[in-house]
Amino acid sequence: MSVDLSTNYLGWRLKNPLVVGSCPLTGEVDSLRRLEEAGVAAVVLPSLFEEQIEHEAEEISKVCDFGAESFPEALTYFPEQPDYHVNPEDYLTVVADAKRAVRIPVIASLNGTSRGGWVRYAKMIQDVGADGLELNIFYVAAELDQTGRDIETRYMDLVASVKQSITIPLAVKITPYFTALANMAARLVDAGADGLVLFNRVYQPDVDLATLRPMPQLEWSSPAEQLLALRWIAILRGRVQASLAATGGIHDAAGLTKALLVGADVGMIASAIYEKGVHQTGAILSGLQDWMAENGYDSVEQLKGSLSLENCDDTDAFQRGNYMKTPAAYSGKAI
Numbered sequence: 252m253s254v255d256l257s258t259n260y261l262g263w264r265l266k267n268p269l270v271v272g273s274c275p276l277t278g279e280v281d282s283l284r285r286l287e288e289a290g291v292a293a294v295v296l297p298s299l300f301e302e303q304i305e306h307e308a309e310e311i312s313k314v315c316d317f318g319a320e321s322f323p324e325a326l327t328y329f330p331e332q333p334d335y336h337v338n339p340e341d342y343l344t345v346v347a348d349a350k351r352a353v354r355i356p357v358i359a360s361l362n363g364t365s366r367g368g369w370v371r372y373a374k375m376i377q378d379v380g381a382d383g384l385e386l387n388i389f390y391v392a393a394e395l396d397q398t399g400r401d402i403e404t405r406y407m408d409l410v411a412s413v414k415q416s417i418t419i420p421l422a423v424k425i426t427p428y429f430t431a432l433a434n435m436a437a438r439l440v441d442a443g444a445d446g447l448v449l450f451n452r453v454y455q456p457d458v459d460l461a462t463l464r465p466m467p468q469l470e471w472s473s474p475a476e477q478l479l480a481l482r483w484i485a486i487l488r489g490r491v492q493a494s495l496a497a498t499g500g501i502h503d504a505a506g507l508t509k510a511l512l513v514g515a516d517v518g519m520i521a522s523a524i525y526e527k528g529v530h531q532t533g534a535i536l537s538g539l540q541d542w543m544a545e546n547g548y549d550s551v552e553q554l555k556g557s558l559s560l561e562n563c564d565d566t567d568a569f570q571r572g573n574y575m576k577t578p579a580a581y582s583g584k585a586i
């Protein structure tokens with residue numbers, strides 16, 4: 252039985268639901284071509300960080316209450332990698348080169364927390380040909396006098412100002428660290444997000460016992476990390492008018508299939524390619540196809556969301572039900 256793997260994401264008809272997430276691999280023309288040949292349907296380029304747009308720093312501190320001092324967390328977001336941190340002009344070249352290299356949609360990525368002059372790069376990124384823009388917002392709310400409402404308002408202002416400056420689709424990549432995530436998601440969509448990418452994988456700094464300094468730490472994800480996004484995609488599917496992308500912990504066909512079942516339009520991968528190589532993309536796609544054929548699904552559109560909160564018989568499973576049942580499985584076991 253042949254199955255239709257195509258899916259809608261950000262208004263595009265993609266040939267399948269496998270997208271390579273933002274990472275240095277997509278910033279290289281050769282790797283991009285190999286990823287396209289391997290069958291991925293779209294790519295997200297590595298991020299241009301707000302902090303990289305140094306000549307804008309003055310303007311940022313003028314308009315942003317958080318101030319330029321508020322970004323140290325983002326500076327330790329990734330371990331240093333040669334050639335990863337490019338300047339803004341070089342980034343525009345990366346986007347233009349990527350567009351020339353492949354035919355699949357190319358989504359550029361901006362990474363920041365404040366509404367400032369740097370946001371004008373969204374328009375420049377569009378002008379050099381990006382098909383879409385992903386805005387990665389990660390802010391560590393470390394100030395004692397900042398409330399959740401203040402921070403949420405900043406997120407909305409940032410999304411709205413980026414959205415105003417572009418006409419290409421805008422996806423917003425967020426962390427799960429919000430008290431009222433469903434409300435936050437709905438408001439981000441109201442502010443202009445055409446898609447939500449769940450979730451940004453935040454690298455926590457480790458402590459180096461030899462140097463007695465905090466140190467950046469990057470480890471590949473594991474499939475267990477996928478569960479949080481599965482829950483929230485299930486909860487949001489059909490209830491926010493936006494595309495949904497799952498990112499974090501998709502390593503194989505099972506991971507992608509689960510993401511689609513709960514309601515993701517696409518699954519994004521990064522660690523799996525670093526760990527297993529580019530051929531893992533083909534293994535994921537053929538595994539998805541086989542699973543669908545064996546389980547009687549004709550198309551990804553039919554599969555998407557069939558286990559979402561709205562469609563699941565056990566609606567409590569994505570809410571407190573699971574919380575109660577899981578520890579119960581261990582009751583009576585002695586050590």
Ligand SMILES: Cc1cc2nc3c(=O)[nH]c(=O)nc-3n(C[C@H](O)[C@H](O)[C@H](O)COP(=O)(O)O)c2cc1C
Binds near residue numbers: 329362473523
């Ligand atoms: C080496 C590396 C670099 C990354 N760089 C970025 C980045 O620049 N911007 C971003 O939004 N996410 C970045 N990510 C996060 C990935 O896009 C993805 O969300 C995360 O790795 C979870 O997916 P995975 O479990 O498939 O790795 C990076 C991930 C890796 C492994």
